[in-house]
Amino acid sequence: MAVKSGRKVRAKKVKSVSRSKRSVKPKVSPRPISTPGAFGSQEMAVERTKFAATQEMPRVAARVQRELPAEYGSDRIVLATRDPWWIHAYWEVAEAGIDNLKNKLGQEFVDAKMILRVYDVSYLIFNGSNANSFFDIEIEHRIGNWYIQVSPGRSWCVDIGFRLKNGKFIMLCRSNTVLTPLAGPSWITDEEWMIPDDMFARLYGLGFGFGSSPAKGWQERLKKALFSGALSSPGLASPVKLPKEKKFWLVVNTELIVYGATEPGAKVSVQGKAIKLRPDGTFSLRFALPDGKQVIPIEALPSDKSEKKTITPIVIRETK
Amino acid sequence: MNKGYLCIILHGHLPYVRHPECEEFLEEDWLYEAITETYVPLILVFEKLLQDKVDFRLTMTLSPTLISMLSDELLQNRYLRHIHRLIELAHKEVERTRWELEFQNLAQMYLSRFYAARETFERYNRNLVNAFKALQDAGNIEIITCAATHGYLPLMESTKPSVKAQVKVAVSHYQKVFGRKPQGIWLPECGYNPGDDEILKEAGLRYFFTDAHGVLHATPRPKYGVFAPVYCKSGIACFARDLESSRQVWSSIEGYPGDYYYREFYRDIGFDLDYDYIRPYIHPDGIRINTGIKYYRITGEDDKKPYLPGLAQEKAAEQAGNFMFNRQRQVEFLSDFMQKKPIIVSPYDAELFGHWWYEGPMWLDFLIRKIYFDQDTLQMIHPSEYLLEHPRNQVVTPSMSSWGWKGYSEMWLQGSNDWIYRHLHQASLRMTELVKKFSPHHPDGLLKRALNQALRELMLAQSSDWGFIMGTGTHYNYAVQRTKDHILRFTNLYEQIKSNSIDENFLADIEYKDNIFAEIDYRVHQ
Structure with a gap:
């Protein structure tokens, strides 16, 4: 499926960070340790276990006041593939860079929009201007993340930058390139062998546990199963498998x-x-x-x- | 003459949870429960099979974090304390239930199982890795490795040195523990990303696994679907999961573990009994937790009935027969048109057996014996044996996939956990930077220690378990805290190393807390 250039944005906003006012530096605060510094790790280990019983602190109290930095101070945008239809982008652009741009462009910068420009770069070496197609997503914050709807079996690259009123795009940072997986069997068959479609359908259905009859709509059934979470591993791994909520109840034992x-x-x-x-x-x-x-x-x-x-x-x- | 093969894989893994700074730590129970309910019961099943001269084949992952915990002296001692307490509680239960025979029988059953767990644990010098090693040396179990801290590799796509480090540390750790090279690897969460196979190949591995759609959606189309391995262009073999056999065991609704006669996981005396009585056996803060003593069977919706081990055993035998029957039909159908023998690949979380599905080890025992004694159609096999027998396989590029929720990366990349990658990737880039800057100078002493510890912290932060737990919501705070702790420890080290001001107290403290992979070499991260 080809992506039309400049098509309407389909993006799901999940979360965006707006901490642009403060520039928070990573905190460096080695925790104070009561053991004398001359001791090697072995001695300390022994000493610590000796005091462990009396030193036990409530978990919450012992683990506060340390936060991860809101930003790392460099321009960066990173893509990851979530599934055949969605990729995820997170980014960070330094405030100073934006200010520079603002000063440089002056009047031209008025009404400029910060955007993600999403390129379909399938089957090519992307040089910034040869994408198969692209579309834009307007964003609000210089630090944030977004889920972008794309299509299966294609390669993607995203620029973050400003689109000026006159349509000109100024790139601040380019992402890595990611590939979305196919959502169905490949249409490429090995020239070494031939396998009739109905036979492949049987194998395919069997592989997904639908038995060996190539019943109608097997691909649809597969999709339903695959993307509803029905095929995921349970035990620890299933968010669906929790004990049922109980109604009002009473138990008495003696x-x-x-x-x-x-x-x-x-x-x-x-x-x-x-x-x-x-x-x-x-x-x-x-x-x-x-x-x-x-x-x-x-x-x-x-x-x-x-x-x-x-x-x-x-x-x-x-x-x- | 057999018509095809069955390859069962048990994936044994727990994240590295070890808190020497606390006398009692709730999340450490994950390990203790798995030892009593899964690892020991499986070892006892395998020992008995060997004793009865049943020749069987089973593939098992022991993740490097799990091996490290099983071999850790502090955790070994804490396990003994844990099992002592359980034995004491079971003794009390035998007394308390004197007037309710059906419960007293169960209390007696738990008591003898706890004794057996302790005896087995002591017999292997408190290190159950010894038991699995012996089983591998006997030729019945093939132990494969897993990424070092169970990092989810598809979401490290933009930081490949971390993928390399995850694989290389795992392989060298395996060699140190088992005295041989691992043949295969279980990719954490079955998460495969095209290109990662190159890194596996480089580490000397011969095969890995994907979920069904990893191979079914490969390019070009796989000739035999999931029923024969394929080669990646790098030359490493890839086996794909068969979903029919998976569902029969995994699913709580259509699968075996949901049978009404099986033991109910959610009714534990830690929650059911009088608070004052159970208080010494739950969390020291007074939080009710599972003790492992559970008296009821699944029964149906309400009004749980007492568990009857004899009936459950009959069910397990019946279902083992059913599983074998279905696999026989599968290979018979497939062998009609495949030019080689089909292989059915059935991987499961090891902790499903015994912990979640109490009768799981028993079911496995029945299955193995039935396959060995009762028929010729189906034979068990290790992946490496299959590759020796059928070295010619199709070359394809498998599709990105995982066995997680919805088949791709959403479980580890959603609103509740997507914020971690910004920090994980940054730390990974910084690690690469440190390696590049310092490795040419062959540092030693404090600097080398700091660099190695930095890699330990990074890898501990990368465990897929944290993102997973954030996604499911249980133990959410703990998972967030672990992610932050390791990233912050890493960041502190990074800045201290760069400014040439390593704080030895700080370093020694985190070396003591995060003591995994004693022989790690930071240079693998490049």
Whole structure:
């Protein structure tokens, strides 16, 4: 598909940064470290682990006040391919350069628009004026980013600059060139072999897991599957696979705590099963308590086994 | 005589999460859970197969970050603490559920699995990489590598030296760990960009993988679709994912893991039980988290029923049979008109098995045994074996693609995460600048340390996991913080190096925190 020159802009604005007033320099602030400088990394590692338990700080507090620079101070525009139909551009143009241009052009600069000029540079070595076609996108800020709708299987390059009132374009910076992937099978077949279209359709459908019957509309089905996210890997990788939101709900469970004390060193069993006493002779047990009747005989024998004591709580749970 | 091959790939990866500066760190649990629920269960399955003399073939990625964490002493010790606690909790659960037998059986099951995890962990000297290495040396598992910190390569298109560094550091790390060269690589997120194959080739790799459309949309058209590898012009082979077999396992709706008899992932006693009781086993700040003890089966929409391991096991066996049956039909159909044996490539995240899909390792066990004992149509194979058997393949240029959401780069390039590339690319350019400026002078001492650490920081910032997490929204703040931390550490180093004022305290501190790839050489970034 060829792109017509100067066609209407189709661009999706997602986010743009407007911090043009301030020029923020990257902060250099090595964090203070309590360890003496003479120590090598090994010693420090040991010392740090020694204090780790007491030094533990709340995560948020320990991790504030450091921000990435808003700009790096050089003119730059970079493209990346998102998918067959969209490329992404981010850019940064120094304020000084714009001011220079303004001063140089004077009156000519009035009503100049900052634009992205998007060139289709498929199958050629781009020299700035030989693009297959181009279109413009007006932008507002000298630092920003934009998703640009393009077409599959073509190469793209973008200039950032000013379009003057008289139509003249002044480039400030040129991007890298990117290629969008094909959105379907290549029309180029290897001269070494021939494969009938319907056979390829079967293989193609099979490759996408649609079975081997070349049903009508297989390419459409594929597109639907491919670009709806249905084919993405789940587990970690799927934004669709989250637990369903619950409606208003209530859960009630009951547990029973059985606790007591006897002479330290005594042997105690609960429902016939020996339990371990704490050193002071106390014990405590916790049970999930289902509906019904629980008979819980607790037997204790002193260490000389001279006498036996039994207490048997009976607990009934009912749920209405 | 078999009619075709099945190539299963388990992609094992976790981002580098290691916080010596905190005694307990929530995100480190990612590793501990994966050890207990995925890596150990898989190792136990493979050990048993070897013991029973079942000859099988499985390809597995162990990402360099995962290997580094598994081999790290601090994390090993913390894992032991973690599993000790779980064992203690499971003991309490066995007592607590005395009057509810169906739950007590489950508590008992968890208890014995936790003991087995600890025993296995100790048996391999607390380093599970040893287990996988032994399996590779036995010839059953082919371990492949992955980009060093799982950087998403298609979005490094404008900074190729970073792609090179990601690949080269991974390859040399692999050689150091396994004592041999890796044959293949799993590109992070299956993200392929035409031209990257040159870099793989240069690093001595022989094959990689793309998603189905990477090869189906290749130029020229692939003669055999995804059922035979192709060569890139660089001479490296490319295998493409078969989506039918993928969907059967991946999908939560039509796939196996969604079966009603399987264990429900989202009902964990960390959330279900009384707060005071569970408090010692959740996060020290009191945030409820998953403990790994889960008592229910998926059941259906509401009113979850208790999990019954016996029934789940029957299901796993049945589904393994179903999977094999479908692959048999696939290769039978294909072998009628292909002039070579078809290969069905089925890659999965390793952590899907056991962690998300609890019965996954069991399913794999059944599948491998059925393929070995019950039939002749299908045989398992490693990619490198297939290439030896079928060295002649079509030459194409695969299409840019990934296995992520929507098949391309949108998962890592959308409103929530597109801001990171401005900084990542800038840091990459600066790294290249440093290499160019300093490597001719063969620096040593402090400067060399600073340059190496700068590359570590850059690579840690490049992990695709951060952009991914920002895109999904869970642990969003952590992912943002990690990106910023590493970029800022890099930027500080860059400026200190350039102004010849390296702060040794600062350097030593981040060397200690971000200690990955001890033997990194900054010069690979060019």
